[in-house]
Amino acid sequence: MNREAQRLIIIGNGMVGHHLVEQLIERGATAHYAITVFGEERHRAYDRVHLSEYFTGRDADSLALSDVDWYAANGIELRLAEAVTAIDRDAGEVVTAKGRIPYDRLVLATGSYPFVPPIPGSDRDGCLVYRTLDDLDAIRTAAEQASTGVVVGGGLLGLEAANALRGLNLDTAVVEFAPRLMPMQVDSEGGELLREKIEALGVQVHTERATQRIEDGEDATHRMVFQDDKVLEADLIVFSAGIRPRDDLARNSALEMGKRGGVVIDDRCLTSDPAILAVGEVALWNNSIFGLVAPGYQMAKVATDTLLAPFDHIQGESFRGADMSTKLKLLGVDVGAIGDAHGNQTPGARVFRYLDQIKQQYRKLVVSADGRRLVGAMLVGDNGVYDTLLQYYSNGLDLPEEPSSLILPSIEGAPTLGPDALPETATICSCHNVSKGDICATLDTGASDLTTVKGETKASTGCGGCAALLKSVVEHELEARGVAVDHSLCEHFAHTRQGLYDIVRVEGIKTFGELIDKHGNAATHRLGCDICKPAVASILASCFNEPITDAAHIPLQDTNDTFMANMQKNGTYSVVPRVPGGEITPDKLVVLGKVAQKYALYTKVTGGQRIDLFGARLEELPDIWSELLDAGFETGHAYAKSLRTVKSCVGSSWCRYGVQDSVGMAIRLEHRYKGLRSPHKLKFGVSGCTRECAEAQGKDIGVIATEHGWNLYVCGNGGMRPRHAELFATDLDDDRLIQLIDRFLMFYVRTADRLQRTSVWRENLEGGLDYLQEVVIDDRLGIGEELERQMQTVIDTYQCEWADAIDDPEKLKRFRSFVNDSRPDPDIIVTEERGQLRPA
Amino acid sequence: MTTAAAKIMTQTWQPLCHRDDLVPFSGIAAWIETDEGPAQIAIFYIPVGPNTPGEADHECELFALDHHDPFANANVIARGIVGDLQGEPVVASPIYKQHFRLADGQCLENDDVKLRTWPVGLEGDQVMIQA
Ligand code: SRM
Ligand SMILES: Cc1cc2nc3c(=O)[nH]c(=O)nc-3n(C[C@H](O)[C@H](O)[C@H](O)COP(=O)(O)OP(=O)(O)OC[C@H]3O[C@@H](n4cnc5c(N)ncnc54)[C@H](O)[C@@H]3O)c2cc1C
Ligand code: SF4
Ligand code: FES
Numbered sequence: 023m024n025r026e027a028q029r030l031i032i033i034g035n036g037m038v039g040h041h042l043v044e045q046l047i048e049r050g051a052t053a054h055y056a057i058t059v060f061g062e063e064r065h066r067a068y069d070r071v072h073l074s075e076y077f078t079g080r081d082a083d084s085l086a087l088s089d090v091d092w093y094a095a096n097g098i099e100l101r102l103a104e105a106v107t108a109i110d111r112d113a114g115e116v117v118t119a120k121g122r123i124p125y126d127r128l129v130l131a132t133g134s135y136p137f138v139p140p141i142p143g144s145d146r147d148g149c150l151v152y153r154t155l156d157d158l159d160a161i162r163t164a165a166e167q168a169s170t171g172v173v174v175g176g177g178l179l180g181l182e183a184a185n186a187l188r189g190l191n192l193d194t195a196v197v198e199f200a201p202r203l204m205p206m207q208v209d210s211e212g213g214e215l216l217r218e219k220i221e222a223l224g225v226q227v228h229t230e231r232a233t234q235r236i237e238d239g240e241d242a243t244h245r246m247v248f249q250d251d252k253v254l255e256a257d258l259i260v261f262s263a264g265i266r267p268r269d270d271l272a273r274n275s276a277l278e279m280g281k282r283g284g285v286v287i288d289d290r291c292l293t294s295d296p297a298i299l300a301v302g303e304v305a306l307w308n309n310s311i312f313g314l315v316a317p318g319y320q321m322a323k324v325a326t327d328t329l330l331a332p333f334d335h336i337q338g339e340s341f342r343g344a345d346m347s348t349k350l351k352l353l354g355v356d357v358g359a360i361g362d363a364h365g366n367q368t369p370g371a372r373v374f375r376y377l378d379q380i381k382q383q384y385r386k387l388v389v390s391a392d393g394r395r396l397v398g399a400m401l402v403g404d405n406g407v408y409d410t411l412l413q414y415y416s417n418g419l420d421l422p423e424e425p426s427s428l429i430l431p432s433i434e435g436a437p438t439l440g441p442d443a444l445p446e447t448a449t450i451c452s453c454h455n456v457s458k459g460d461i462c463a464t465l466d467t468g469a470s471d472l473t474t475v476k477g478e479t480k481a482s483t484g485c486g487g488c489a490a491l492l493k494s495v496v497e498h499e500l501e502a503r504g505v506a507v508d509h510s511l512c513e514h515f516a517h518t519r520q521g522l523y524d525i526v527r528v529e530g531i532k533t534f535g536e537l538i539d540k541h542g543n544a545a546t547h548r549l550g551c552d553i554c555k556p557a558v559a560s561i562l563a564s565c566f567n568e569p570i571t572d573a574a575h576i577p578l579q580d581t582n583d584t585f586m587a588n589m590q591k592n593g594t595y596s597v598v599p600r601v602p603g604g605e606i607t608p609d610k611l612v613v614l615g616k617v618a619q620k621y622a623l624y625t626k627v628t629g630g631q632r633i634d635l636f637g638a639r640l641e642e643l644p645d646i647w648s649e650l651l652d653a654g655f656e657t658g659h660a661y662a663k664s665l666r667t668v669k670s671c672v673g674s675s676w677c678r679y680g681v682q683d684s685v686g687m688a689i690r691l692e693h694r695y696k697g698l699r700s701p702h703k704l705k706f707g708v709s710g711c712t713r714e715c716a717e718a719q720g721k722d723i724g725v726i727a728t729e730h731g732w733n734l735y736v737c738g739n740g741g742m743r744p745r746h747a748e749l750f751a752t753d754l755d756d757d758r759l760i761q762l763i764d765r766f767l768m769f770y771v772r773t774a775d776r777l778q779r780t781s782v783w784r785e786n787l788e789g790g791l792d793y794l795q796e797v798v799i800d801d802r803l804g805i806g807e808e809l810e811r812q813m814q815t816v817i818d819t820y821q822c823e824w825a826d827a828i829d830d831p832e833k834l835k836r837f838r839s840f841v842n843d844s845r846p847d848p849d850i851i852v853t854e855e856r857g858q859l860r861p862a
Numbered sequence: 863m864t865t866a867a868a869k870i871m872t873q874t875w876q877p878l879c880h881r882d883d884l885v886p887f888s889g890i891a892a893w894i895e896t897d898e899g900p901a902q903i904a905i906f907y908i909p910v911g912p913n914t915p916g917e918a919d920h921e922c923e924l925f926a927l928d929h930h931d932p933f934a935n936a937n938v939i940a941r942g943i944v945g946d947l948q949g950e951p952v953v954a955s956p957i958y959k960q961h962f963r964l965a966d967g968q969c970l971e972n973d974d975v976k977l978r979t980w981p982v983g984l985e986g987d988q989v990m991i992q993a
Contacts, residue, residue: 513947549887549908551945552954552961577887581941581956584888589956593936836890840902841879843893847902847937849930 027056028126030329031116033106033271035061037070038302038318039131040087045326047096054333057098058123060116062105065155066093071315071485076158077186079719079738079746085155109275111295127329130272130285130293130300134265134313139174143236148243149259152183161260165190168257170242172196174233175262176203181352183260184225188353189749191728195226195254197246199263202229207348207359211377212384212402219355219382219403228254267304267311280306289340291325299325308343315484316452317344323455345416345452349401349408349487354792356405361415362388362398371397374426378403385429387411394421399429409491417448441491441498450492453484458495465499472496490788511776512553514542519701519776523561532566533574534558556580557776560663563699564771565812567819569826570699571833582661585837586823587643590636592850592861595643597623597635598660599650600696603670603688603708604631613653621646624858630667630705632658637859639846641839647824656822659696663777665704668692669717673710673727680710682727687756688716691725694760697820698767698813701774701783705740719747722780723763728752732759736766736794739781748784748791751799761810765798768809874992878905881987884924889940889953891929894980896993902929904940905982905989906953906964923951924984925964926991928977931955939977 030051032039043059046052061067068085076085083090093100101118108117115122136151138144148164151157165171171187173180176198187194196203202213203220217227232249239245242255272285278294280286284306291299302318303311312318320341327338347360363386365371370391377384385407388398396414401407407428414421414428422428444450446459456479464478475496476482482492509518515538517525522537531537537558538548550558559578563570570576570583582588587595599614614633618625621642623635638646647657659665668691671677673684688708695704707718708725718724724735730753738747751762774783787794796802827833839846853862878892884907892903908923929937934957942953944964951964961970967977981992 549944549946549951551947551952552943552959555943555945573886576885577944580943581938584941589938589941591934591936591957593934593938593957835883836885839891840893841883841890841905845893849902849937 027054029124030055030057030127030129031123031125032057032059032129032131033116034131034133034268034302034304035059035063035067035100035102036131036133036302037067037087037315038133038322039129040067041319042129042131042301042322042325043093043096043098045322046329047098049326049330051326051330052097055127055329059093059098059100060104060106060118061100061102063154063156064103066090066100066102068155070153073152073155073158074182074186076155077162077189078748079735081746082155084746106271109271109298111275111298114297126297128298129325129329130298130304131302132268132271132304134267134303134311136261137264137266138261139233139263141233141235143244144261146236146244148257149236149261151261152179152186153265158186161186161258162190164258165192168192168243170194170256171258171260172244172246172254172256173260173262174246175264176200176227176229177206177262177264178204178348178350178352179265180262181220183262184220185353187258187260188223188225191752192258194224195228195256196220197231197233197254198227198229199232200229203227204357207357207363208400208402209364209386211375212357212386212400215377215379215382215384215402216355216357220353223353225353265303265313267306269304272300272304280309280311284311287321287341289324289342290328290338291321291341292328299328301325307341310343312344312346314344314346314348316455317346319453319484320344320455347412347415347452349405349412351405351792354795356401356403358399358401358405358408358411360399360408360412361396363400364388365398368397374429376426376429376431378431387425387429389421389425393425396421396425409488413444413448417445419443419445441495442502444495450495451479451481451484451488453488454480456481461492461495462499465496465503470500470505511557512551514538514548514550514554516543517541519557519561520773522558523564523772526558526561526565532562532568534562534578535574550578552580553776556583556663559583560699560701560776563664564816567697567699567816569821569823571823571827571830573832576836580661585640585643586647586657586661586827587638588661590861593640593847594636594850594861595638595640596660597638597643597646597650598628598632598658599655600658600692601632601667602692602696603668603685605670605685605689610653610655613650613655617646617649620649622859624860631669632667634660637852637861639839639850641837641844641846644828644834644837648828651822651825651828656696657824662699663702664697664699665692665695665706668706668708669721670708671710671715673708677710679713680727681729682710682732684708684710684716684725684727687725687727687732687759690756691723691760691763694817695763695767697823698771698816700767700771702777702779704767704780720744721747723747723766725759731755734759734762737780737784739779741779743781745781745785750791750795762798764813765801765806765809766794768813769794769797769805772809875981875983875985875990876993877985878982878989878991881984881989884989887944889942889944891937891940892991894991894993901978901993902937903927903980903991904929904942904953905991906940906944906951908944908951922984924982924989925951926980926982927953927962927964927967928979930977931957931960932975932977933958933960 065082067087104118106116115124136153171192172195173184174197176196184194184196203216234247239255243257246254267284278286285300287300287305301321324341349358362368365388371388374387383403386400399411444458448458469475482489510516555578618635624637626634628634668688670685670688674680705721706723707716707721709716709718710727720738720740724747726733732754733752734750735747736750739745851862852859886909889904889906904927906925929939931938941956952961954961967979969975
């Protein structure tokens with residue numbers, strides 16, 4: 023680090039503090055400053071906006087905003103779990119429990135804390151808040167002993183907390199002081215609709231309730247007593263009654279403060295002491311606190327300019343306030359608020375309202391007195407028009423002749439605002455302040471796909487709310503530049519995998535030859551290639567399930583499928599018989615041992631609860647398999663893109679904690695779905711209780727027993743990019759569980775790309791988990807039965823591929839080392855290690 | 863593809879296997895003795911048209927390449943997927959998926975790597991190789 027460097031200290035390693043560091047590094051500030059960051063939390067900065075995902079599968083690491091060594095790698099000292107306790111402005115030092123550290127410039131990025139109303143009893147054990155990872159850990163722990171939960175506060179965060187409690191299987195209620203939910207964002211009509219929707223989800227809503235005190239309960243741990251002496255009991259209480267700026271450091275060092283808190287800053291993010299800046303939720307600008315991350319990021323940018331001004335002598339942009347428009351999905355309910363949504367800050371404003379009590383949708387437009395501009399909007403139940411309205415609002419676009427057409431349901435010719443109608447200045451991503459012009463600029467300098475644009479502009483890497491809009495802008499602009507957005511599978515087919523799948527099903531095409539004849543690209547040979555052939559083989563198998571070793575299908579398969587074994591690095595194969603659920607009789611174990619002994623196979627227990635026999639020569643496979651088949655084994659499809667294993671724990675049959683027969687269910691599932699060819703391999707897990715010994719939450723399909731049935735998790739992944747599965751449905755009985763898995767899997771088979779695991783598919787699925795739940799659980803597309811029927815076809819046509827091949831001399835002909843010579847491949851050389859053979 | 867589609871046999875040709883041993887649009891392995899010693903070869907068979915196994919009088923294509931994959935150092939080439947890239951028939955190694963041109967053994971991913979090839983053809987139902 024530069025000896026001349028000034029000392030810059032940043033207090034707070036939250037979202038905005040981290041963004042500031044990113045900006046500083048990007049702008050080369052480390053050449054001028056030696057930077058130290060203090061964070062009171064033990065975790066490095068993480069994505070607080072997506073905090074709730076901590077309960078649905080993400081962990082601290084995946085929420086973190088940087089890699090673990092990123093600060094150090096950039097020469098920045100990050101001191102976590104070390105709070106600054108005072109600022110000594112006279113000495114130019116900050117104070118922590120470990121000592122005093124001098125600064126030349128200081129930035130306050132301390133954020134805010136959840137406000138807990140000073141009600142008697144609000145400090146009881148089990149009264150918690152919802153702001154940090156540690157808070158969530160505390161809630162999770164408390165929930166283990168609890169069956170009921172209450173959230174105090176029916177605002178945005180309160181509803182998010184309520185959703186989390188529901189996800190932890192608590193009977194949940196929300197208590198709000200105001201007459202309606204989300205009083206800041208919605209009016210009474212919208213609030214009423216929101217209440218109906220949320221109550222329909224089984225969350226109780228109590229409005230106009232002021233809690234007087236909290237005391238011991240009768241049926242639950244706590245009893246809340248309200249102003250009218252009504253009571254509500256719960257085992258766990260989460261306060262979400264607003265946030266307050268963490269401004270005590272500033273207050274104690276006599277910086278200028280707002281009347282109701284917050285550190286006053288100017289347009290350059292400077293506090294009343296020019297050596298000190300403030301950014302994020304702790305800062306008060308023009309008498310406002312901004313409780314969202316986008317304005318905080320803008321402040322971070324301005325603060326960077328301010329900190330660099332002495333060196334680059336550039337004035338930079340100033341902070342001019344920020345738009346507080348929000349779009350969210352709370353407990354699956356869309357809520358959107360834009361600008362002056364209540365219409366009470368714009369003199370002469372006029373309102374259009376549309377309410378559909380059947381579909382439970384409410385839309386409201388607030389327009390300027392002359393009817394030309396949109397000044398605000400409110401949406402409950404459907405955010406479909408949010409992006410369009412936001413563009414009218416933030417870019418001051420002229421409203422159409424009939425503004426109401428923007429909120430009326432699909433009237434013919436209702437104007438939609440395509441990406442081409444947006445001006446260059448239109449903000450596409452407000453979190454990272456990326457305009458349409460910025461996006462066009464990256465496209466003009468060579469970016470040619472969405473991923474690159476995201477990487478270069480950071481658009482859509484904040485709250486993610488702009489993802490759909492960004493995608494349409496990028497695709498539109500690429501097309502305008504004559505770049506065909508190419509979704510072709512390979513040079514032989516100008517279709518996606520999904521497109522080919524539909525063609526195969528609709529036209530009933532049963533061979534690769536017919537498919538490439540009718541729908542392939544005319545090339546001299548039209549043979550296909552190693553990309554389209556296995557993909558089509560998989561589609562044909564998912565649809566018709568004819569044996570892959572049939573003559574028409576054989577040339578399509580990867581070597582593993584052709585020989586129904588996994589090729590190893592020396593050209594030999596491994597043999598993995600199915601061991602459903604990992605349960606195996608001693609007799610069968612003996613057979614595996616005998617066979618391995620006889621053919622001198624290396625033997626290993628796999629990570630999938632079965633036994634792999636390695637080192638079989640091509641010509642040995644039929645003999646090995648006929649012995650295994652005789653002993654009652656069947657193929658394990660270890661070679662196929664299809665169901666691998668259903669991992670199980672021992673469950674209620676032995677384990678003192680098991681609440682359901684997890685082995686039984688695992689075996690049932692494994693037998694049901696074995697042989698289902700899919701875009702990529704599929705792995706399941708079934709655990710007998712929440713201790714989760716089968717690691718079901720790391721699988722494509724995870725099933726965890728509850729007292730009442732099964733919880734279903736989907737789209738988990740181990741491997742290269744681990745992903746926690748998401749809770750999909752709860753307390754299912756056996757039949758419903760299987761019905762949902764049938765539908766889920768077939769929907770995946772139909773729509774995923776080639777070699778796309780469920781996790782990646784899910785991440786690319788527009789509409790996300792909610793959409794998936796609508797399709798699979800609520801059957802919104804009306805295809806549920808069809809998916810089930812299709813699955814039944816696959817199940818009914820299942821046959822063990824090895825059993826099918828073993829009696830067919832035609833099929834076995836290929837299992838010869840050489841067509842004209844019976845000697846084994848002399849180049850396969852093995853050596854002994856730990857008592858077994860391995861490739862030399 | 864004149865060498866590979868040869869139909870006229872000379873005296874140096876030796877019989878290899880029967881036409882029925884071939885797998886349409888795919889490969890099989892064979893063992894031959896050459897002047898330089900024994901060799902493991904991969905025979906690929908492409909009946910004309912992707913879906914019409916060649917009639918006896920039908921033109922079809924046969925290719926013989928090294929069975930040895932120099933990248934994996936294993937004898938596996940015959941077990942790769944046959945396809946065409948830019949109109950040229952190729953085989954993809956089953957281990958690390960490099961493509962080799964059937965006509966001359968050239969590896970498409972690495973100019974320096976080329977598999978040996980041998981003239982191969984049909985005499986009646988007999989597959990013949992010149993080695
Ligand atoms: C044998 C086994 C390792 C072992 O000795 O335990 C194994 C071996 C292979 N794995 Fe695996 N995986 C094995 C369990 C796993 C697991 C653990 C599990 O299933 O619980 C994982 C992580 C879980 C997951 O998939 O989500 C795993 C993640 C992978 C991946 C990465 C997948 C991903 O989505 O990131 C690959 C590569 C791929 O599929 O593209 C892979 C690929 C492979 C291949 C097929 C690589 C190859 O092309 O040669 C290996 C050959 C298998 C063979 O020859 O039989 N294997 N592999 C395990 C077989 C389990 C079984 O009984 O079928
Ligand atoms: C559940 C939840 C959901 C949200 N959803 C959204 C959303 O959808 N959209 C949106 O825009 N915003 C959302 N927010 C708000 C958003 O997270 C905040 O606006 C943002 O985190 C503010 O960033 P910040 O850096 O100012 O504060 P923070 O992220 O709170 O960071 C401040 C950090 O400073 C530390 N600190 C405080 N005092 C000290 C000290 N003396 N010494 C050292 N460290 C200190 C704190 O421990 C904290 O880690 C959500 C917030 C929550 C809790
Ligand atoms: S998950 Fe539960 S039931 Fe299964 S073995 Fe572990 S503790 Fe026992
Ligand atoms: S608006 Fe939040 S990521 Fe783009």
